Amino acid sequence: MDSPAQLMREWPPGYGGVERVAHALASEWGATVFSFDAQSRSADELDALPVSYPRVVLPASPPLGRLLLPLPSRALWSLLLSRRPLYGHLPSPGVLLVLLLARLLHPRRPVFAHWHCFVAPEPGSKNRLFAAYQWLALRVVPHLTKVITTSPVLAKELIRCGCQPARVAVLPCCLNPEQEKALLELPSRSAKAMPLRVLFIGRLDSYKRLDWLLEALALLKEPWSLAVVGDGPRRRAFEELTTTLFGASSAVTFLGRLDEAEKLAELALADVLVLPSDRSTEAFGIVQLEAMAAGIPSLAFQNKRSGMGWVGQLSGLPWSQQPEELSLVLHQLATSPALRKALSLEARDRYLNLFARKVWLQVLDSLFS
Incomplete structure (x- = not known):
């Protein structure tokens, strides 16, 4: 099979999980990546990552909220009329529309959807729009050649929603070779008795639930520190x-956005990463792979429409993966350096067995050979 052309909502790659997945695939396939440039970055912003494959921006309608649809153009007609395999990244109504049209125009054409996440309810009219999109998407994707998703949790839910098991495949996210090499070179955690060092990495928005992590830490009697990497509308x-929970001299440090070298340094210092997101739109968390490759256990909550809990699940740390138990788990880690050391080794082993670059390439080859 020829290498698939990809279609996505955003431009350029490297900013979010969808873009990083598309970049990883395109780096292997070398085929064109089409996008709608939802953030209007292509005209005046340099790529986040150097790319060796061609990219094309498709003209699109002015955004109505998050709704962005393709406009007629020579590039769009060329994409639709081609017989080359087409690989689209969801969620996106515009991408879904193009996948459907491509399938209708050439029923034998290989058309794939990459199901990154189930959209989560939003307050007000947005909830109805998101629900309508997801209802439509779950009726279109079963008729495509195959649906690729990021975890067995999402695969199970897609099958429950009507996709044929034979047409659903799992391809977890991955790290690039340079990241993986640098992270695997970090030493595993020792069993030295020192305050628990907690790390949070992510956009400071409401659904990331950093407040739940802060409230869980406030219940601990043992010493600890928390480094918060990232920025966003909820930072203040x-x-x-x-300040309310801990006073002016707290053990929480807000570091803002960091470059890759600075982030690597924080991962080298941490004992545990916590990603307390509460919505299915957070479906994988690539930063969990960075943590596990660095030899750090990653705590996330279990959700039947998110693979977050599955990604970092460790047999050496059995817990419900629900918010009400987060403080108890942090207490376990704070009081047992030996447990932290054992989980460090298990986290890295899980990374090497399930998510390492060579494993990802084997899975990719098996899906498209």
């Missing part, structure tokens, strides 16, 4: 909550 609110 989280900083105010930190």
Whole structure:
């Protein structure tokens, strides 16, 4: 089979999980990546990552909220009329529309959907729009050649929603070779008795639930520290909550956005990563792979429409993976350096067995050979 052309909503690669997945695939396939450039970055912003494959921006309608649809153009007609395999990244109504049209125009054409996440309810009219999109998407994707998703949890839910098991495949996210090499070279955690060092990496928005992590830490009697990497619209609110819970001299440090070298340094210092997101739109968390490759256990909550809990699940740390038990787990880690050391080794082993680059390439080859 020829290498698939890809279609995505955003431009350029490297900013979010969808873009990083598309970049990883395109780096292997070398085929064109089409996008709608939802953030209007292509005209005046340099690529986040150097790319060796061609990219094309498709003209699109002015955004109505998050709704972005393709406009008629020579590039769009060329994409639709081609017989080359087409690989589209969801969620996106515009991408879904193009996949459907491509399938209708050439029923024998290989057309794939990469199901990154189930959209989560939003307050007000957005909830109805998101629900309508997801209802439509779950009726279109069973008729495509195959649906690729990121975890067995999402695969099970897609099958429950009507996809044929034979047409659903799992391809977890991956790290690039340079990241993987640098992270695997970090030493595993020792069993030295020192305060628990907690790390949070992510956009400071409401659904990331940094407030739940802060409240769980407030219940600990043991010493600890928390490094918060990232920025976003809720940063000031989280900083105010930190002051309310811990006073002016707290053990919480807000570091803002960091470059890759600075982030690597924080991963080298941490004992545990916590990603307390509460929505299915957070479906994998590539930063969990970075943590496990670095020899750090990653805590996330279990959700039947998200693979977050599955990604970092360790047999050496059995817990419900629900918010009400987060403080108990942090207490276990804070009081047992030996447990932290054992989980460090298990986290890296899980990474090497399930998510390492060579494993990802084997799975990719098996899906498209």
